[in-house]
Amino acid sequence: MEAVYERCAGLDVHKRTVVACTVVPDRDGRVVKEVRTFETTTGELEVLGAWLAAAGCTHVAMESTGVYWHPVWNVLEERFTLVLVNARHVKAVPGRKTDVRDCEWLADLLRHGLVKPSFVPDRAQRELRELVRYRTSLVRERADAVNRLQKTLEGANIKLGDVASNVVGASGRAMLEALVAGNTDAAALAELARGRLREKLPQLQRALAGRFGVHQQFMVAQQLAHIDGLDELLERLDQEVVERTRPHEAAIARLDTIPGVGRRTAEVLIAEIGPDMTRFPTAGHLASWAGMCPGNHESAGKRYSGKRRPGNEWLCTALVQSAHSAARMKHGYLAAQYRRLVKRRGKKKTAVAVGHSILVSIWHMLTKNQTYQDLGDDYFDERDRKKLEHRLVSRLKGLGFEVTLQPRTQAA
Secondary structure (H helix, E strand, C coil): CCCCCCCEEEEEECCCEEEEEEEEECCCCCEEEEEEEEECCHHHHHHHHHHHHHCCCCEEEEECCCCCHHHHHHHHCCCCEEEEECHHHHCCCCCCCCHHHHHHHHHHHHHCCCCCECCCCCHHHHHHHHHHHHHHHHHHHHHHHHHHHHHHHHHCCCCHHHHCCCCCCHHHHHHHHHHHCCCCCHHHHHCCCCHHHHHHHHHHHHHCCCCCCHHHHHHHHHHHHHHHHHHHHHHHHHHHHHHHCHHHHHHHHHHCCCCCCCHHHHHHHHHHHCCCCCCCCCHHHHHHHHCCCCCCCEECCEECCCCCCCCCHHHHHHHHHHHHHHHCCCCCHHHHHHHHHHHHHCHHHHHHHHHHHHHHHHHHHHHHCCCCCCCCCCHHHHHCHHHHHHHHHHHHHHCCCCCCCCCHHHHC
């Protein structure tokens, strides 16, 4: 088999060690392999880079093993053409697997051009990804903290969550601070309500009449402090993300026009896929990479499970959340698509389908530098107008009616 890269290397990356194999030709043109093991400290990785450079390697392949490939990539990316490979695509034969054979196998596959590189963004986008993903984790942690607070209140017979939609909002926070201060008078606590919540004073008085113990007073104080700390951290993260996404402000503004996509979600989308769509030839390539399209499992003429492939779960989560938000709107193409599919596909599969439509729109918007163009909530009716007319007429005839269709203009 013809060699594509004459001098290359394969790396089997682990938490503490990296097993490297170089494949280079000697003076007679014969292929020579050399294997060495290095630690994953920065100094040892620099030695690894010097050894690969001395061997004349131009391309280096490694598997995407968790986060352990990150430090190796950071040290070597400026000196070599790195290829990140999906471990499922280069799986070795069972029973013949060792670290040495793994790195030799990677080097051989790379040498003959038989590996498909994964998309790895540049350093600036990787740093933005880490910040945005950390912020997402903190948002989830804050939601968990609020749920723990709610659980503590339930244990104290405080039913504030049954009346107030947000127990840590302005009104709820004032009541909780009063409880922590030792005020257990339900009527006095209910008077702390603000805005529209004051319309529910009788319900609040019943909900706040509980048995708030000393240990619960201590727990609620600590939980409120934890939530405050998370809020401050999230605010600082928001400021840092805004600074780093300033060069992409125009793209974020365009993505913000999509129904269900807000500023924070737009920042997640830019961090995960970037503003440059040239790396994805079509919208289908982007959807496949993200894992937002059906999988293919067909054999002997039979189609089996169409479960979607694993992809970028951070991106998928943001798209599904946007799909649920768009589905709650009264008008628009995305809401119409959700209502059209949810009856026969269920809520979860429908949300993935709507998220796929959002991702396709994102590819076209970033490729053509356009804002979102809504197709309208009557798009599906107009597209299949004859089928819709036939179906509705058939249903009415089935109910015993004689149906005659006449255009509205002629009827006037």
